[in-house]
Amino acid sequence: MRTGERADWGSPYDEGVSEIIELCRRAREASYALAAASRATKDAALHAMAAALRDNTETIVAANSKDVAAAREAGTPESTVDRLALDPGRVDAMAAGLEQLAGLVDPVGEVVRGYTLPNGLELKQVRVPFGVVGIIYEARPNVTADAAGICLKSGNAVLLRGSSSAAASNEAIVAVLREAATQAGLPADVIQGVPGDRAAVKELMQARGLVDVLIPRGGAGLIQTVVTESTVPVIETGVGNCHIYVDEDADLDLALTILLNAKTQRPSVCNAAESLLVHASVADQFLAKALPALAQAGVTVHGDPTVVAQGKDIPEAKDILAATEEDYGKEYTSLDLSAAVVDSIDAAIAHIRKYSSAHTDAIITRSQSAARRFTQSVDSAAVVVNASTRFTDGGEFGFGAEIGISTQKLHARGPMGLPEMTSTKYVVIGEGQIRT
Amino acid sequence: MRTGERADWGSPYDEGVSEIIELCRRAREASYALAAASRATKDAALHAMAAALRDNTETIVAANSKDVAAAREAGTPESTVDRLALDPGRVDAMAAGLEQLAGLVDPVGEVVRGYTLPNGLELKQVRVPFGVVGIIYEARPNVTADAAGICLKSGNAVLLRGSSSAAASNEAIVAVLREAATQAGLPADVIQGVPGDRAAVKELMQARGLVDVLIPRGGAGLIQTVVTESTVPVIETGVGNCHIYVDEDADLDLALTILLNAKTQRPSVCNAAESLLVHASVADQFLAKALPALAQAGVTVHGDPTVVAQGKDIPEAKDILAATEEDYGKEYTSLDLSAAVVDSIDAAIAHIRKYSSAHTDAIITRSQSAARRFTQSVDSAAVVVNASTRFTDGGEFGFGAEIGISTQKLHARGPMGLPEMTSTKYVVIGEGQIRT
Known part of the structure; x- marks a missing residue:
């Protein structure tokens, strides 16, 4: 088993786990199909997602207006309300972002290095998706489509946890994107929203072995919480002095x-x-x-x-x-x-x-x-x-897409594009080599 | 400030911090000189370290015999005692390992990618050391020299925390290596042993912002502890099913x-x-x-x-x-x-x-x-x-050196050589470009 796995979320063979763990497992299962998907399939899904956003503009804006009304009622500053608000133009921009992703090179499968060893073994280091990525973010509901698109293009199932102030908007967007992904033959569970309260988020942050990486996007407080409370590896983004x-x-x-x-x-x-x-x-x-x-x-x-x-x-x-x-x-x-x-x-x-x-x-x-x-x-x-x-x-920097700007030194540093959303594995091809 | 920094180890301007934090700060300070050191300087230090190990074989073996005697007295299985024991042959092998490192290409300064942007900005992504690396390991005292050498060659100051059963051996080896590093003009504090009890190790694991990465080397129990208790980013190594x-x-x-x-x-x-x-x-x-x-x-x-x-x-x-x-x-x-x-x-x-x-x-x-x-x-x-x-x-795999085998997906996966012991930074050269 992976180190740290059982201690944190129970045996993989357990029944009766929580809703969050169940959701993580569905993401893991869906990630296998997505990792094996061709660029053509992924690009078709991105185009379907863009079209579906445009087709469902009315539903999305209606859901968003509930969030906006609730924010105004709670006395939220108008500048924050503006970041939260969606109109047909902003929905269209989200769709255009997904279409742009479809035009980018697929990072999965890239051979990072490769050579033949003295004993004849052929060694290749190849880019592969992480598997399951969790994004924990604040306010702007456009991040929902943006992050879902970047994760899909890089072959990662995504768990999206937006702020409660955008809950209705995010739920509507996720529903549209999930349905669209299935049109390209991908499992709907490659994109999932994470429901529930703070305890649910805590569970997500502790789902080491089921979630491969967490990326917080937001203010220093959010990032600090995710960094200190997660056992899942975190890529820290954003604070700039x-x-x-x-x-x-x-x-x-x-x-x-x-x-x-x-x-x-x-x-x-x-x-x-x-x-x-x-x-x-x-x-x-x-x-x-x-x-x-x-x-x-x-x-x-x-x-x-x-x-x-x-x-x-x-x-x-x-x-x-x-x-x-x-x-x-x-x-x-x-x-x-x-x-x-x-x-x-x-x-x-x-x-x-x-x-x-x-x-x-x-x-x-x-x-x-x-x-x-x-x-x-x-x-x-x-x-x-x-x-x-x-x-x-x-x-x-010419990356065509960005999930955030890493200010840490591990894995990725600076703006993170599609290649930064992947890991690698070694593929070793032999003809009976043994170690002596 | 770096996110998570102050909350974990106090303001960088504080007086009266603990011995461990003081040690981390000295490592950070020493890391600047090491990061700027040329390959020639680092290789000279490695050769000096190898020569010093050989010159001090008697002292090292004498210190080791104390650990071995204590282990036998405590009823340690003979197979474990054998892993702990040093003789002149094993000290010579440690020295040879350092000399081999001197022959490897320096990963620092390698341009990973680079191009000119449409606005004329010249962009380069360059390998740089992490800064300060902590290694937490068990039993074999040869890891002390091995890890110190790999960290030095990759430009990283190192904090070495071996097991208490090898404390006398590790102390003797660290003292010899520190003195030798200064002969090449490097600060002694690029190599430090971490003293103290479990509370000290816990402090090391929480020194986020002062320590850039922790690498545990040992059994599943050790790795599990480091993974779950650290706020410093960890590279997980080793468990193989x-x-x-x-x-x-x-x-x-x-x-x-x-x-x-x-x-x-x-x-x-x-x-x-x-x-x-x-x-x-x-x-x-x-x-x-x-x-x-x-x-x-x-x-x-x-x-x-x-x-x-x-x-x-x-x-x-x-x-x-x-x-x-x-x-x-x-x-x-x-x-x-x-x-x-x-x-x-x-x-x-x-x-x-x-x-x-x-x-x-x-x-x-x-x-x-x-x-x-x-x-x-x-x-x-x-x-x-x-x-x-x-x-x-x-x-x-032909890497020439290995600090461990990563079984995680972030940063490095599989055998980790010298390039895996580095981060990168972007260097951007302009002539007055502004963003419009």
């Missing part, structure tokens, strides 16, 4: 353009910049331009004493707050920015090592040796030279 | 040769066969030969009713025990074998799905379609056609 370091050899105009883009183009996302570091030798010159520009863009700066002092001399840049230790470690996801002056590139690297979430960190410099030192010494999922942090994204 | 399926189209002589090799050549290891499945149409013919041959090789067969009945007709094959459900799920690591007759290849695949530990499973067949069906449908780390299961091994 991204830095921009303006080197002594930086083109300062270019630095300012990049900083403003990274901070303000879409401040709510994980690859937005949260912290600015400036080399002391260019601090006066850079901050004299940057502080008014940031103020004009609506950015609140939380600065170290040097930055605060500098701000006092610039009338357009008043209201600079004093940064605390906590500020440096923070993912604001708002128009806030921590800022500090550093004496050297090494001090910048040390600051990043201490405070960064290791998502994306950038240096602005004209110096080849500074760029080399920064990219070698900063150990983040993405290390950027002379460009915005906002490019760390599966779409921008 | 390996199957040999003799297909209806098998060359039966070849099948018997492979079965005997896989079961008896070294029954204590994880890639030894533990279970035999035979297609019903060749069962009489195959078992008539196999049961006496297994009996002669000292193998105790635990058979299903068909196998037991067949055994009764073969005088040389008496004493076949009735297999229980538990037998089918068991890694015996002894001269025991479960055996069952199946009606079809699909029944064999279903049996393997139910009971296999997904380490290594083999089919013996002359049929191309049976081989294809088996290799596609059996989802194990290694799936073998017409060869012994005993080949699933880093050395046999």
